[in-house]
Amino acid sequence: MAIEKVSLVYIEGSLRKVNKTLKKCCESGCFHMNPPPDTSRNELAAKNLKDKGLYERMIKRARAIADNLGVKLDEDAPFDDIEYNVGADFKKYLDELDKQQAGLYEEQMRINSEIRSKGAIYHNLLGFSGFDADFAELLACKYLKPRFGRIPNGSIRKLDFYSEKTFFFYPFEKKENYTWCLYITTSAEVNNIDFLFGSLGFERSVLPDYLKGSTEEAARKLLSDMDDDLVKLGEVEEKLKEIADRESEKLSKVYAKLISLNSSYELRANVTVFDNSFHFSGYIPSKEAKHFTEMINSVGDVTVNIRDVTSDDKAPVRLKNNWLFRPFEMFVKMYGLPAANGMDPTPLVAITYMLLYGMMFGDLGQGLCIMILGIILTKVTKAGLAPIIARIGLSSALFGILYGSVFGNEDIIEPFFRFPQIYELFGYTEPPHDVFKASNMFLILALIVGICLILATMIVNIVVSLRMGDLDAGIFGASGICGFVFYASLIAGLGCSIALGIQIMTPVYIICLIVLPLALIFFKEPLLHAMENRGMKPVKGAKNAGNIDTGLKAKLAKMQEGGGTGEKKSVGMFIIEGFIDLFEICLTYLSNTMSYLRIGGFVLSHAGLMLVFSIIADMFDGAGSVVVLIFGNIFVTGFEGFIVGIQVLRLEFYELFSRFFKGGGIPFKSVSTNTKVQV
Amino acid sequence: MANNAVTAKSRAISGKLLTKDEYTTLMHKPSVGAVAAFLKTRPLYAAAFADTDESAIHRAQAEALIERSVFDNYIRVLKFHTGDKTGIMSFYIRHIETEQLIKAVTAIASGAQESFMFSFPEYVTKYICFDPISVAEASDLSMLALILEPTPYKKPLHGLLTDPEPDLNKIITTINVCYIQWAFGQIDRFARGSSRELLKDFFLRKTDADNLLMCYRMKSVFKADPERISELLIPYHKRLRRKKIDEALRTNDPVAVLREMFVTERVATAKVSDIPEINVNVSEYRYFRHRLAVSANEVEALYSLMMLFKAESTNLFRIIEGIRYGLHPEEMEKYLII
Secondary structure, eight states, X not given: OXXXXXXXXXXXXXXXXXXXXXXXXXXXXXXXXXXXXXXXXXXXXXXXXXXXXXXXXXXXXXXXXXXXXXXOOOTTOOOTTOOOOSHHHHHHHHHHHHHHHHHHXXXXXHHHHHHHHHHHHHHHHHHTTTOOSOHHHHHTOSSEEEEEEEEEHHHHHHGGGGTTSSEEEEEXXXXXSEEEEEEEEETTTHHHHHHHHXXXXXXXXXXXXXXXXXXXXXXXXXXXXXXXXXXXXXXXXXXXXHHHHHHHHHHHHHXXXXXXXXXXXXXXXXXXXXXXEEEEEEEEEGGGHHHHHXXXXXXXXXXXXXXXXXXTSOOEXXXXXXXXXXXXXXXXXXXXXXXXXXXXXXXXXXXXXXXXXXXXXXXHHHHHHHHHHHHHHHHHOOOTHHHHHHHHHHHHXXXXXXXXXXXXXXXXXXXGGGSHHHHHHTTOSSOOSSTTTTXXXXXXXXXXHHHHHHHHHHHHHHHHHHHTTOHIIIIISTTSHHHHHHHHHHHHHHHIIIIIOOOOOOHHHIIIIIXXXXXXXXXXXXXXXXXXXXXXXXXXXXOOTTOTTSOHHHHHHXXXXXXXXXXXXXXXXHHHHHHHHHHHHHHHHHHHXXXXXXXXXXXXXXXXXXXXXXXXXXXXXXXXXXXXXXXXXXXXXXXXXXXXHHHHHHIIIIIIIHHHOOOOOEEOOBOOTTOOOOO | OHHHHHHHHHHHHHTTSOOHHHHHHHHTOSSHHHHHHHXXXXXXXXXXXXXXXXXXXXXXXXXXXXXXXXXXXXXXXXXXXXXXXXXXXXXXXXHHHHHHXXXXXXXXXXXOHHHHHHHOOGGGGGGSSSOHHHHHHOSSHHHHHHHTTTSTTHHHHHHHHHSSSOOHHHHHHHXXXXXXHHHHHHHHHHOOHHHHHHHHHHHHHHHHHHHHHHHHHHHHTTOOOHHHHHHHSOSOXXXXXXXXXXXXXXXXXXXXXXXXHHHHTTSOOOOOOSSHHHHHHHHHHHHHHHHHHHOOOHHHHHHHHHHHHHHHHHHHHHHHHHHHTTOOHHHHHTTOOO
């Protein structure tokens, strides 16, 4: 259960060396850089070093050129053979390239625009089909003003109202909402009539004066012109493609190098400058301290100061687990990173996830299939879930051996519940024939597993909370010492009397091990105050006995900030809230325990599903039976395997994590020159 | 079955109304064309805006298309009704008819028949009881009385329209009263029990709000005297009795008292703005959103949906207006009904 130990690093030195130092930090691959301190209000001349992105402009330019040429840039292209090192070199290259392509690109845009414009006119002309006069003659009229366009269908009837006005209206093609039309008015009345039609929603299509002949003739001419334009466009595009083919590789490399250089410049935002010296801080894994110091010292004129992390530092968190548990870090990160001084729950998650999955979906054949699928996916994809699939497949196969289930067949391997030592222990007089006959055994086992897991996580919580000085959660919380004693005693008492017939729940037992822990939880606030010598009165916000996040330290800090002081509540209110909290805690214990019954439930549902397909297969002969069995196994593996995966994750997050997990960790991110920077 | 269909469809459509985030996006649009382009992508407006040319569309056109969308969606839901309540279900058509008739009266009285014709939504012509072109051709109100003779408006309006000195406010009030009387008649005919009371409440709530807002505006903006204001009140109420309004109008500081009454008379339960009208609108919006969620009655559901549509179209008009006059999005947001 490891969170990698980190050390705090302060680096300072001559401003001349800042770039080299940052480069070394990036190269080390293990440096997490801190954001700069706020220099806006300090009285010294310190400031944050954030250069105007030297390479940003050139990156944008490279992208623009690539867009023009249709070149796809690769940020990860290797650029070792690019000898440009200063801004001027890059600028010269981009200038030359720009010179070659700019004129051609503009020509390409112009022709495209021309084609689009002619296309739009052509599209509009189609609406005026049936117009057999000459456009050129009509548009050239001196005293008559023609207006081509379209008008909402609803407005056509309204034109009757304006029949006295000076215009002629000619409708052409009628569409669903609009009618293409022409109205002609006199030059004297044109403003009034344009206003009238504008108010009625008329949209004018401005036709160019080069249109000649009727609609059909003009449309034909437009099409012919567009064909000519397309030929010209093809020639220009061919020239651009030549440049693209010649330069695409180099441009991509130049771009990748610019991105890389710009990234290290981005890091300068975290550097503080005072006079001629720079200063920045960060974290490194403690084991890398010596190597890192040597690397930075090699720059010269730079001082590295490394010290251990204190509890006040907001140190980043890097999880460190072995190959078996590492894939399960994904689930932990989904929930949240543990606090730097907390505990990495990955191993616990890994073990319980594999254990619970295997128990709920135990089948040798299907488990091996899932494992093989996981291994293949791990090889061909980088999906984080793939290695988890391989591991839970193996667990499923192992439990399949225990359950004696091979692709749903329980006759090949003798299941564990048919061993006399086992079934007699659970009160059976003869071996259960199948899983359904042993259903009680599975449900009892599920409860036992659940209780063990709850107790285990309570112990983890007690250890972690006490280590962090959180007495509230560690002693008085629902998962603290009091909660543990109460729950364990109650289970032990009930278990002994029901299963073994031994009555250990004597009055002394009940008072000392059940009532007393509950009373301590009830009075935890006054007790906590007493322990801190802060008086006996409970303060507002002192409930949530089950919430382990509201630790004593947090509460005291809140009180010191004035968040809780001064708001004393009545004894009656304190008692009511206390009882409600206790009731909620007891209910939570019950529901959490019962929640584990699903383990047994899924064992039964798996057997049930396979039984269904087995019965269907028996209805067929020969190949039909095999097909049904294959389909059934694929269906059950996919459907139930998926659901069990989700259910186990739910158990992990809701029943286990909620008892001990303290999140809020900051991820450890090593700075690197490959950092993707959005420009 | 029909009951459930209209209710379910109303709720389904309400799920497609614009969200707060979408309003924020719209408020940051640079032009009316950009708003139209955005609305083209929204399911409730896509059909009406489908053929629009975003580079040419202007404010009035966009607003007309929004109103058209609202109407089309109403008709869409109405098609799911197969029962015998067609009368009361056509409340929205009757509402538009009332609005248009009021517009026609004011246009004719001020000689602006052309503006009435421009803005008239042609698509409702086949649903309403008068011909808009004939109405727009009326040169005065007595001619309008003749045109309205074959309609149900003949009896209540004839005398008022043919009066040598017609009282415009009284005519408008009478048209509004006609609408409420029609609605109550339909409710009595088709609704029973608590549903009947609730549906009447819908109308009376609006009457309370309209009356109080009108009093507040007339007093704070036009400094009108109590008698004049009293003539303009719609003679229906839920909580806001005429006597209370009269008393408020006769106090030393009637504007402050009326402002207070928005809260005490529960006309505006929301307090989101200093502008009473916004508070009233937001209160109504929240009330009808709640009613649509819980109601099992098809008329209630459809009415609530239309009220939500009305709020949405008002928001869109305000955003379009804001964009047109270069208002900052934060400023526009103050006037939104959310």
